[in-house]
Amino acid sequence: xxxxxxxxxxxxxxxxxxxxxxxxxxxxxxxxxxxxxxxxxxxxxxxxxxxxxxxxxxxxxxxxxxxxxxxxxxxxxxxxxxxxxxxxxxxxxxxxxxxxxxxxxxxxxxxxxxxxxxxxxxxxxxxxxxxxxxxxxxxxxxxxxxxxxxxxxxxxxxxxxxxxxxxxxxxxxxxxxxxxxxxxxxxxxxxxxxxxxxxxxxxxxxxxxxxxxxxxxxxxxxxxxxxxxxxxxxxxxxxxxxxxxxxxxxxxxxxxxxxxxxxxxxxxxxxxxxxxxxxxxxxxxxxxxxxxxxxxxxxx
Amino acid sequence: xxxxxxxxxxxxxxxxxxxxxxxxxxxxxxxxxxxxxxxxxxxxxxxxxxxxxxxxxxxxxxxxxxxxxxxxxxxxxxxxxxxxxxxxxxxxxxxxxxxxxxxxxxxxxxxxxxxxxxxxxxxxxxxxxxxxxxxxxxxxxxxxxxxxxxxxxxxxxxxxxxxxxxxxxxxxxxxxxxxxxxxxxxxxxxxxxxxxxxxxxxxxxxxxxxxxxxxxxxxxxxxxxxxxxxxxxxxxxxxxxxxxxxxxxxx
Numbered sequence: 001x002x003x004x005x006x007x008x009x010x011x012x013x014x015x016x017x018x019x020x021x022x023x024x025x026x027x028x029x030x031x032x033x034x035x036x037x038x039x040x041x042x043x044x045x046x047x048x049x050x051x052x053x054x055x056x057x058x059x060x061x062x063x064x065x066x067x068x069x070x071x072x073x074x075x076x077x078x079x080x081x082x083x084x085x086x087x088x089x090x091x092x093x094x095x096x097x098x099x100x101x102x103x104x105x106x107x108x109x110x111x112x113x114x115x116x117x118x119x120x121x122x123x124x125x126x127x128x129x130x131x132x133x134x135x136x137x138x139x140x141x142x143x144x145x146x147x148x149x150x151x152x153x154x155x156x157x158x159x160x161x162x163x164x165x166x167x168x169x170x171x172x173x174x175x176x177x178x179x180x181x182x183x184x185x186x187x188x189x190x191x192x193x194x195x196x197x198x199x200x201x202x203x204x205x206x207x208x209x210x211x212x213x214x215x216x217x218x219x220x221x222x223x224x225x226x227x228x229x230x231x232x233x234x235x236x237x238x239x240x241x242x243x244x245x246x247x248x249x250x251x252x253x254x255x256x257x258x259x260x261x262x263x264x265x266x267x268x269x270x271x272x273x274x275x276x277x278x279x280x281x282x283x284x285x286x287x288x289x290x291x292x293x294x295x296x297x298x299x300x
Numbered sequence: 301x302x303x304x305x306x307x308x309x310x311x312x313x314x315x316x317x318x319x320x321x322x323x324x325x326x327x328x329x330x331x332x333x334x335x336x337x338x339x340x341x342x343x344x345x346x347x348x349x350x351x352x353x354x355x356x357x358x359x360x361x362x363x364x365x366x367x368x369x370x371x372x373x374x375x376x377x378x379x380x381x382x383x384x385x386x387x388x389x390x391x392x393x394x395x396x397x398x399x400x401x402x403x404x405x406x407x408x409x410x411x412x413x414x415x416x417x418x419x420x421x422x423x424x425x426x427x428x429x430x431x432x433x434x435x436x437x438x439x440x441x442x443x444x445x446x447x448x449x450x451x452x453x454x455x456x457x458x459x460x461x462x463x464x465x466x467x468x469x470x471x472x473x474x475x476x477x478x479x480x481x482x483x484x485x486x487x488x489x490x491x492x493x494x495x496x497x498x499x500x501x502x503x504x505x506x507x508x509x510x511x512x513x514x515x516x517x518x519x520x521x522x523x524x525x526x527x528x529x530x531x532x533x534x535x536x537x538x539x540x541x542x543x544x545x546x547x548x549x550x551x
Contacts, residue, residue, distance in 0.1 A: 028351070105384060
């Protein structure tokens with residue numbers, strides 16, 4: 001069954017005011033186009049969850065979409081501070097719930113696995129545990145020692161960008177696979193964005209590469225270059241100069257507003273955004289092919 | 301010979317790595333230190349990156365922890381849950397590199413907040429992988445400039461455990477890793493004594509104990525045998541400048 005739809009329709013249908021949203025991707029495959037569409041549609045009071053909020057949540061917080069943020073590292077990766085999220089937290093205008101990477105990802109794993117909580121070994125650093133009441137301790141019934149536990153995270157909607165999927169949402173990812181699978185299984189609804197929509201036969205030619213099965217997917221959107229300024233392995237490079245530029249832009253509210261006006265509100269969709277980026281940037285982000293050796297599944 | 305503080309810290313950090321170490325690498329100076337060690341005395345160093353990359357062979361300087369160059373040509377890629385469980389929690393990581401806004405007398409690290417947690421004066425990025433790396437890697441090394449504000453007697457917030465209050469406090473918690481084994485600064489190298497207190501174990505050429513003390517927020521002790529680190533070798537500097545960071549982004 002085809003689940004193909006436009007990104008704007010998918011956001012309209014599956015992202016509502018007040019929802020907990022998980023836009024997946026650890027540095028790789030971050031679905032910026034979906035974040036921009038949420039901003040354009042004016043969603044409010046969202047709870048934004050990601051291990052690394054990255055620029056996508058900085059922009060969504062700047063645009064007034066968020067009530068709360070759930071995270072484990074609020075930096076601009078490779079650059080420094082994530083200024084807007086940081087300012088909003090320091091000013092007391094944004095609620096936050098904080099974890100280490102491992103406990104954040106464990107919450108998602110528990111959510112994906114249908115568990116009531118998930119244990120982790122102690123780390124001897126107890127201040128975050130004291131600051132965030134979601135962390136608890138239970139006694140391991142086998143050893144009698146205490147372990148740290150966190151509850152499942154089940155977002156209302158996960159947005160996952162992939163290299164390729166078929167029309168029913170069987171999705172393949174390669175490169176850094178972060179937490180996409182866990183996010184999709186943990187969430188109540190799943191929106192896929194894809195660089196390429198391929199025939200089901202392409203997916204079935206390499207089933208081990210399928211990370212998300214179509215039956216848990218609600219919407220499939222064909223959105224080439226969705227991840228810019230993040231990247232899609234094998235398709236285009238990370239736009240590191242933009243991550244540096246955002247550090248500058250996010251210094252003043254005026255520059256942020258001008259950016260959002262020009263690059264989010266001022267464009268209709270990702271295609272227009274990608275064209276607007278210009279030939280020079282597109283050329284700079286091109287990547288030479290490096291093809292893997294095929295594997296033999298056998299004809300049985 | 302001229303070299304920068306970053307080059308000095310990178311080269312001294314590289315020297316701490318042993319051949320066949322499995323290293324949990326971070327971007328910036330740790331990445332340079334590991335790649336330098338791999339090209340010199342530790343050809344069998346296995347580099348693991350937090351983003352879930354095992355046996356990376358970066359062909360260019362990675363500018364973020366999830367740079368695509370880490371994946372192309374790597375031995376394996378896994379999910380974040382797997383990197384923190386199968387690799388780190390299970391005890392498969394020999395060395396972790398850490399930085400910090402604050403490092404205290406007992407090697408505890410703060411990368412979370414300056415001031416009160418609920419009403420932060422300065423909100424820092426937070427743990428990321430730091431909390432678990434500090435707990436579970438067999439050995440941890442910290443790279444940081446030697447500045448008074450970075451070396452308070454006590455951290456404002458325990459993001460990652462060093463030796464807690466010293467003595468057997470860390471051991472009593474049962475965490476598997478041995479904790480911070482060295483802090484490499486631009487002035488020298490601090491190492492924990494038997495009580496877990498960071499003491500000055502080495503000075504870089506031309507640096508003095510007085511300089512180190514002036515930039516440390518507690519009464520700094522000297523190790524029984526104080527060493528002077530060898531000056532950076534020309535070949536190490538060449539590799540850093542010509543091969544690893546030709547645009548001088550981190551050095």
